[in-house]
Amino acid sequence: MDYLDSLRLFVRVVERGSFTAAAADHGIPRSTATEAIRHLETRLGVRLLDRTTRHVAATPDGEHYYQRCLAILADLDDAEAMLRDSEPHGLLRVDAPGLLTRTFILPALPSFLERHPRIEVQFGQSDRLVDLVREGVDCAIRVGDPVDSSLVMRRLGTIKEVTVASPDYLARHGVPKSIVELDGHQMVGFLSSRTGEVLPLEFNVAGTLREVRLPMRASANHSDTTADLARRGFGLIQAPRYRFANDLAEGRLVEVLADCPPSPMPLSALYSRARQSAPRLRVFLDFVAEVFRAADL
Known part of the structure; x- marks a missing residue:
């Protein structure tokens, strides 16, 4: 198993909390998955996972590495997609306030996913500040004036x-x-x-x-x-x-x-400059801009 495949496997183990489930997702034996992660830990010189008989979870070092792997793998997928000029695809991680998501985005989400059947959307919902790069988030939707000037902002509207x-x-x-x-x-x-x-x-x-x-x-x-x-x-x-x-x-x-x-409070989508060329992010931003243009804010 090459290094990139090991990274993808590690990410899946963390997300599934199980070597068996992650191995099945990748179509490999559990023993192969276990050995690949062991080699990865040896290469890095740190323990990435805590293993018990019932569950697998990332260590603090493993959690940090997991977040960076998400960003690296997403960048690679985006680069390949641009070269192939293919249909937008992959996992899109969005952080947005829960009620805003449920009130405006979710009712329109089926039509978006129907137009883009190879995109999967994962919502994180909070009022807190999010480190987009460290936490592997593609974009955050926020109410109020953004304070991080390193991020790209797309204005979506204003809220009464x-x-x-x-x-x-x-x-x-x-x-x-x-x-x-x-x-x-x-x-x-x-x-x-x-x-x-x-x-x-x-x-x-x-x-x-x-x-x-x-x-x-x-x-x-x-x-x-x-x-x-x-x-x-x-x-x-x-x-x-x-x-x-x-x-x-x-x-x-x-x-x-x-x-x-x-x-009135500004409503914006925020994303890192490294993500702005990602096809799945571009089509999602167009989608939410359309949603909020039509909404009674």
């Missing part, structure tokens, strides 16, 4: 934000008619993954952006949790309108201060 609170909260604290009436109110705190600090509320008042920080009894670093805190009456919250569309329609939350809304 709203200020909302639960009826129970407003019954206890009153409905503010302007930001000067926010004294005595509380907010649900959202902790930024970039700074670790709670983000302030924002209001556009007569063309001027005003930031307001209110007392809080609860905060979280995940948008699903902060949304649930708002539903449970912990305070005012600001988030994309699509997140609370059903809550607003069904009365679980009420919009306040609609005449001084937060600024």
